[in-house]
Amino acid sequence: MSRAGANGTPQVSPQDYELAGKVMLLGDSGVGKTCFLLQFKDGAFLSGTFIATVGIDFRNKVVAVDGVKVKLQIWDTAGQERFRSVTHAYYRDAQALLLLYDITSKMSFDNIRAWLTEIHEYAQKDVVIMLLGNKADVSSERMVRTEDGASLAREYGVPFMETSAKTGMNVELAFLAIARELKQRAVQLPDEPRFQIHDYIEAQQKRSGCCAFI
């Protein structure tokens, strides 16, 4: 996390935000990373032909956390194996990683352990990780049970949610939870209780009447 202006980018001027953090989207090709980012950025879903990301791309979005503007610089990586060496180079700069699988693809879920091994190899030790089971809207083709996602996340001590880049379910919550965690790390007041990302997600999901699986 950096103060505004320390690593300003051309797309958002420094006065538009007070803190900045880098977030990376990871997971197998086709799990919905690009759609997840576009849903958050533009509130739109691109259905139809799947166009696999080549290499890496990023988008900025500024969100407000308790009156503090946090600029999330979100890196959308290619899930295809042949781009791995390109994306590895970016892990070290990331403060947060959203790791996605597709609930309709057992293989994408089985590969999560390998992704976590890569993360431990290449990312910063204190990186914030969140596991997301995407495409929750296609329940008829579900191949991964919600409990299995939740128990894998528990095993690794990371928060977990099912999401849909199509309907927008839990998309904003995932990014807001990350922004809040990054803000708390950057501006921790002495008497302020430590922010707990798990508790925050659970409370937000209860408020929205949705499902907490963390």
Ligand SMILES: Nc1nc2c(ncn2[C@@H]2O[C@H](COP(=O)(O)OP(=O)(O)OP(=O)(O)O)[C@@H](O)[C@H]2O)c(=O)[nH]1
């Ligand atoms: N029903 C449904 N389809 C989705 C969802 N998210 C993505 N898709 C579809 O899944 C396909 C792959 O989505 P992408 O976002 O391009 O996948 P990706 O993870 O970026 O793939 P790579 O760039 O190759 O790593 C597309 O055809 C999307 O329309 C979702 O939440 N629900």
Ligand SMILES: [Mg+2]
């Ligand atoms: Mg993509």
